[in-house]
Amino acid sequence: MNILNHFPIMSVMVLFIGAFVNALVGRKSSAARNGVTFVAITAALVMMLALIKPIMLDGEVITYWMGNWAPVEGWAFGISLEVDALSLFFALIVTVAVFASGIYSFTYMSHDDSQVNYYTLFLMLSGSVLGLVLSGDLFNIFVMVEIMTFTAVALTAFRTNYEGALEGAFKYLVVGSLGSTSLLVGIAMVYSQLHTLNLAQLSALIPQNASNPVLLAAFAFLFMGFATKAFLFPFQPLAADAHAVAPASISLMISGVLTKCGVYGIVRLVYCLYQNWDLPFVQYLVTGFGAVSMFICVTMAFNQHNFKRLLAFHSISQVGYVITVVGLGSILGISSGLYHAMNHTIFKGLLFLTAGAVQHQTGSLDLDRLGGLSKRMPRTTILFLIGAASISGLPPFNGFASKWMIYQATFQQGMSTGNPFFILVCVVALITSVLTLASFIKVSQSVFFGQLPEEYKDVKEVPVAMRVPMWILAALCVVTGVFPNLVEKFLLLPATNAVYSASAYIDHAMGADYAAAHGVFSNGILGIPASNCWQPATWLMLLFCVTCAVAIVALLGSPNDSKKLAISACDEDAEALDAKYESFFSGEEAVYSQVGGSDLFWGFKHNWRKYFSFMHDWHSGIVNDYTLYGAVAIAFVLLACVILL
Amino acid sequence: MMVVNYVGAFALIVLGIYCMVAKRNLIKVVIGMGLVDYGANLMIVTAGFNPGGTAPIFSISELNMATFFVDPIPQALTLTSIVIGACVTAMSLSLVMKLKEQYGTLNTDEIRRLNG
Numbered sequence: 001m002n003i004l005n006h007f008p009i010m011s012v013m014v015l016f017i018g019a020f021v022n023a024l025v026g027r028k029s030s031a032a033r034n035g036v037t038f039v040a041i042t043a044a045l046v047m048m049l050a051l052i053k054p055i056m057l058d059g060e061v062i063t064y065w066m067g068n069w070a071p072v073e074g075w076a077f078g079i080s081l082e083v084d085a086l087s088l089f090f091a092l093i094v095t096v097a098v099f100a101s102g103i104y105s106f107t108y109m110s111h112d113d114s115q116v117n118y119y120t121l122f123l124m125l126s127g128s129v130l131g132l133v134l135s136g137d138l139f140n141i142f143v144m145v146e147i148m149t150f151t152a153v154a155l156t157a158f159r160t161n162y163e164g165a166l167e168g169a170f171k172y173l174v175v176g177s178l179g180s181t182s183l184l185v186g187i188a189m190v191y192s193q194l195h196t197l198n199l200a201q202l203s204a205l206i207p208q209n210a211s212n213p214v215l216l217a218a219f220a221f222l223f224m225g226f227a228t229k230a231f232l233f234p235f236q237p238l239a240a241d242a243h244a245v246a247p248a249s250i251s252l253m254i255s256g257v258l259t260k261c262g263v264y265g266i267v268r269l270v271y272c273l274y275q276n277w278d279l280p281f282v283q284y285l286v287t288g289f290g291a292v293s294m295f296i297c298v299t300m301a302f303n304q305h306n307f308k309r310l311l312a313f314h315s316i317s318q319v320g321y322v323i324t325v326v327g328l329g330s331i332l333g334i335s336s337g338l339y340h341a342m343n344h345t346i347f348k349g350l351l352f353l354t355a356g357a358v359q360h361q362t363g364s365l366d367l368d369r370l371g372g373l374s375k376r377m378p379r380t381t382i383l384f385l386i387g388a389a390s391i392s393g394l395p396p397f398n399g400f401a402s403k404w405m406i407y408q409a410t411f412q413q414g415m416s417t418g419n420p421f422f423i424l425v426c427v428v429a430l431i432t433s434v435l436t437l438a439s440f441i442k443v444s445q446s447v448f449f450g451q452l453p454e455e456y457k458d459v460k461e462v463p464v465a466m467r468v469p470m471w472i473l474a475a476l477c478v479v480t481g482v483f484p485n486l487v488e489k490f491l492l493l494p495a496t497n498a499v500y501s502a503s504a505y506i507d508h509a510m511g512a513d514y515a516a517a518h519g520v521f522s523n524g525i526l527g528i529p530a531s532n533c534w535q536p537a538t539w540l541m542l543l544f545c546v547t548c549a550v551a552i553v554a555l556l557g558s559p560n561d562s563k564k565l566a567i568s569a570c571d572e573d574a575e576a577l578d579a580k581y582e583s584f585f586s587g588e589e590a591v592y593s594q595v596g597g598s599d600l601f602w603g604f605k606h607n608w609r610k611y612f613s614f615m616h617d618w619h620s621g622i623v624n625d626y627t628l629y630g631a632v633a634i635a636f637v638l639l640a641c642v643i644l645l
Numbered sequence: 646m647m648v649v650n651y652v653g654a655f656a657l658i659v660l661g662i663y664c665m666v667a668k669r670n671l672i673k674v675v676i677g678m679g680l681v682d683y684g685a686n687l688m689i690v691t692a693g694f695n696p697g698g699t700a701p702i703f704s705i706s707e708l709n710m711a712t713f714f715v716d717p718i719p720q721a722l723t724l725t726s727i728v729i730g731a732c733v734t735a736m737s738l739s740l741v742m743k744l745k746e747q748y749g750t751l752n753t754d755e756i757r758r759l760n761g
Contacts, residue, residue: 077718139722139725143725143729146729146733150732150733150736153736153740154736157740157743160743163758164758164759166740166743166744166747167744167748167756167757167758167759168759169740170671170737170740170741170744170756171759173733173736173737173740174665174674174675174678174737177678177681177682177733177737178662178665178681181658181681181682181685184685184689184726185658185685185688187689187722188685188688188689188692188719188722189692191689191692191693191718191719191722192692192693195716197718240759241759244759245759303761304761309759616760616761619760619761620757620760621756621757621758621759621760621761622753622754622756622757622760623674623753623756624665624666624667624668624669624674624753627662627665627666627674628666631662631665631666
């Protein structure tokens with residue numbers, strides 16, 4: 001038996017064993033702690049990289065039956081790990097993010113106490129996430145989701161004295177448990193109908209029973225369970241609360257890794273288990289959820305005054321992009337969704353790490369107080385700008401390539417079906433991208449440019465050990481953006497192919513011809529329609545984006561408007577007497593006035609004030625309300641699935 | 646008689662969600678989470694139950710359509726799920742304890758420093 005067949009289970013176990021070894025030996029010495037952590041995360045990364053050749057290039061599927069308990073007479077009773085290209089694609093995302101986060105933690109967390117708990121939980125979180133994407137068993141996915149949620153909650157509250165840490169963790173736990181229960185109920189329903197939990201067997205059996213109402217209800221529960229883990233609308237307040245208070249390395253994990261588990265679950269559920277290729281309702285459902293999330297979250301980001309909370313909303317907005325195109329069900333849609341999922345982990349991880357660097361050096365994340373840090377932290381500024389350019393979709397970074405594919409996918413879908421819904425989604429995607437760019441102009445202005453406040457005069461650049469993982473991610477941003485063809489060949493095409501050919505996945509676990517006997521046939525794909533991201537038209541689009549962003553600033557913040565606003569603002573608020581609210585900027589006083597991030601787009605915010613104040617009240621911060629939104633969403637999807645399908 | 650169990654399971658889940666949505670006390674919210682969890686557990690264990698079935702100790706060759714036993718897998722799942730549920734409760738209660746120390750209240754309306 002080939003050693004590679006053992007790599008999936010070994011990579012999961014090495015992380016879990018690392019966690020327990022850490023708890024044993026890491027209490028006293030930081031060298032032992034860091035050593036164990038480093039060995040575990042590196043081993044997991046190396047093993048996943050070693051699997052690229054057989055799985056991605058040769059198209060193999062690795063099935064590992066725990067205790068060698070292979071299926072008997074067509075029934076899979078044993079627990080299995082099954083790795084196809086889709087699983088490996090997400091496993092690579094996970095291990096790379098874990099690696100960057102782990103390296104970063106060594107310095108970033110060095111001032112905290114009880115670090116042994118941190119690394120134990122961190123390794124358990126990593127192991128559970130890796131176990132989730134490699135698992136071939138629905139119930140194991142649930143168990144891994146639960147371990148993931150607990151460790152993430154514990155790590156969110158790790159700095160218990162940090163303002164709001166406990167509160168964010170508690171909300172995450174309560175509403176997250178609603179999602180986990182939804183997942184569990186869905187699993188119970190599937191089991192009661194089909195008496196198996198093996199993903200491969202279910203993939204063969206579920207499409208045969210597609211009209212069974214219990215299975216449709218199970219679809220709704222499972223979908224909402226994964227949507228909770230991806231923090232889709234209406235679960236986005238949790239992400240914002242958790243990110244803002246968690247240590248930056250954990251924000252990276254929550255945004256880069258945990259949301260990807262939700263995305264993985266939705267792809268696996270919709271396209272492998274239920275194989276809803278041409279069902280318009282499912283397309284509307286998934287695409288609609290994605291589009292609403294991406295738009296609402298990007299507008300919410302405008303209102304934020306906390307660096308990481310702002311990034312959190314952008315994070316969900318980008319996950320919204322992924323879910324939107326995944327819902328389209330076209331080859332281009334799925335491949336662009338996967339591409340953007342990967343890119344999102346890279347650039348969002350980079351941004352969270354720069355936010356962590358700012359927090360580490362200045363002790364603050366308040367956008368209204370920070371400023372001018374480019375003079376003190378030039379390298380961090382460059383890294384931040386790379387990340388900001390990537391997330392805003394500027395060439396030559398990776399966000400550009402994947403967003404281009406996303407526009408193309410939605411537009412093509414709209415053109416080929418003639419459905420105005422998809423055209424609308426395409427327009428929303430474009431607007432969201434413009435708003436993302438505008439929002440990151442705001443962040444860079446308020447944190448890195450402008451006046452340097454007196455209290456941050458002595459801020460130093462972050463240590464090298466913290467910059468290394470940031471440079472790794474920044475380099476990945478450039479590499480995956482400049483060579484989209486390589487990414488497509490080595491990662492996207494195999495992963496998309498795996499989504500399309502469930503029969504290979506089924507046959508490898510259940511024995512040859514099992515899929516065909518149950519009416520599942522392979523419809524593998526040969527290539528992804530060209531993404532064309534290096535054509536002149538794309539640069540025109542870029543120009544359009546930049547012009548729109550400039551136009552928002554120029555038109556909405558025009559002198560006449562600001563004068564009116566200044567007057568009305570003066571009436572309401574004494575603070576508004578600050579020189580920066582004057583109609584023109586000159587003279588002694590104005591020179592020393594800091595143009596804060598929230599001042600940049602105030603025209604825009606003023607014109608949309610009703611919407612913003614509604615959304616502000618909607619994100620009330622009360623855990624009961626968030627539970628209510630979640631319960632309503634689950635009930636809505638449940639009713640819609642049972643009635644309309 | 647299994648219908649009663651399913652109705653009971655969903656009633657527990659709905660009651661739990663009601664408790665989580667309507668009750669403004671953190672402890673009651675945690676109790677609601679527990680109720681939802683028990684409902685889900687009842688549902689799984691019902692899915693595998695056969696009234697009058699025997700213990701599931703067979704080899705695969707002995708199995709035929711007439712063998713009548715209680716499905717063991719849902720019971721294993723329920724056990725796992727109960728353990729997880731206990732952990733959820735323990736963890737959320739410890740968070741509640743810390744929250745009470747920091748905020749001086751258990752009222753959810755006052756624990757909303759993170760909003761907007």
